[in-house]
Amino acid sequence: MESDAKHKNQIFIVTGMSGAGKSQALKCFEDLGFYCVDNLPVALIKDFTEEAYKKDYLKMSALGIDIREGRYLRHISTLIEIIRNSGINCRILFLDASDEVLTQRFSETRHRHPLGKNISEAIREERERLSPIKTKADKVIDTSKLTLGELKERIASMLSLHNKEEMKLTVISFGYKYGIPLDADIVMDVRFLPNPYYVPELKNKTGLDREIRDYLISKPGLKEFLKSYSKQLQALIPLYIKEGKSYLTIATGCTGGKHRSVFIAAALAKILSAAGFSVAEYHRDIKK
Numbered sequence: 001m002e003s004d005a006k007h008k009n010q011i012f013i014v015t016g017m018s019g020a021g022k023s024q025a026l027k028c029f030e031d032l033g034f035y036c037v038d039n040l041p042v043a044l045i046k047d048f049t050e051e052a053y054k055k056d057y058l059k060m061s062a063l064g065i066d067i068r069e070g071r072y073l074r075h076i077s078t079l080i081e082i083i084r085n086s087g088i089n090c091r092i093l094f095l096d097a098s099d100e101v102l103t104q105r106f107s108e109t110r111h112r113h114p115l116g117k118n119i120s121e122a123i124r125e126e127r128e129r130l131s132p133i134k135t136k137a138d139k140v141i142d143t144s145k146l147t148l149g150e151l152k153e154r155i156a157s158m159l160s161l162h163n164k165e166e167m168k169l170t171v172i173s174f175g176y177k178y179g180i181p182l183d184a185d186i187v188m189d190v191r192f193l194p195n196p197y198y199v200p201e202l203k204n205k206t207g208l209d210r211e212i213r214d215y216l217i218s219k220p221g222l223k224e225f226l227k228s229y230s231k232q233l234q235a236l237i238p239l240y241i242k243e244g245k246s247y248l249t250i251a252t253g254c255t256g257g258k259h260r261s262v263f264i265a266a267a268l269a270k271i272l273s274a275a276g277f278s279v280a281e282y283h284r285d286i287k288k
Helices: 022-031 044-052 067-085 100-111 117-136 148-158 210-217 223-241 260-274
Strands: 012-017 035-038 062-065 090-094 139-144 168-175 186-189 249-252 278-283
Touching: 012 022, 012 044, 012 067, 012 117, 012 223, 022 035, 022 062, 022 090, 022 148, 044 062, 044 067, 067 090, 067 117, 090 117, 100 168, 139 148, 148 168, 148 278, 168 186, 186 223, 210 223, 223 249, 223 260, 249 260, 260 278
Parallel strands: 012 062, 012 090, 035 062, 090 139, 168 249, 168 278, 186 249
Antiparallel strands: none
C-alpha cells in the first residue's frame, strides 16, 4: 500500500470537529509515512503544496486544520480547487463524532473548547461553521466508537487508492440502537429480515457464522434482495465517481448490529469485490 502511494503527490487536509481525533489521525498518517503539520494557517496551504511538489520528502503530507482558523476556514474549498488544478492530488479528510461523545471527551480531558464557550453551545456552533467543509470532504470518518488502532486501520484502508478514477468502498454494519454511523453515505435498513436473536441456538452467533448465513439465506426474497440491491449500488457508484467522490461508505443496519446487518454487509462486500471494486469491510457493533 505504501509503495503504491509514493509514486505521486498526496496531500491530505485533516480537519473536523474538535475532540473527534484530528491529532490521533495525524499520528496515524505519520506512522504510515506521511510528513505531518498540525495547525498550519490556511493562508500558507498553497505555498506548502507548491513546495511539496518540488521536495520528495513532502510528496506525502497531511495538514491538520481546525476551527481556530476562524473566518479563514471558508477559503479552504477555493484553495483545494486551485491546488487540484495544479495537478496535486489533494483530499479532505473530515473527522466527526456524535455530540454526546464529544461532550464526554471534553469532560474527561477537561480541555477547553477552542471556541471558548460552554461545551454544548460550542459543539453546536462548530458543527454549523464546519458544515460547508464537511460537505466538500472526500472522506468522513465517524470516530465515536473507534479505537486508535481501528482509526489507523480505516486511514490505511482509505490510502489504498491506486488512481483518482478508482472508488474506494467501505461497507459497514451497525446497530440502530447504537446510532447510524455519521460517515455513512448510503444507509440500508435490513430489519425487514427475521431476527436470529430470537432463535435460542442462534442468539449468541454473529452474521459471520455459517449458522446465521444458512438461516437468513433460506428466507424468501433474501437472494433477490441481495441481487437487486448490489445491482443498484453498482449503477450508482459511477455517478458518485462522476461527481468527484473517491470514497463511498455503504452502511447496513439492524437492531443490534450483530446478526442481519453483519451478514448483509459481508455479502455485499463479497459481491462488490467480485465486481472489481476496492472494498473494505467493517462491523462496528458486532462485539456488543
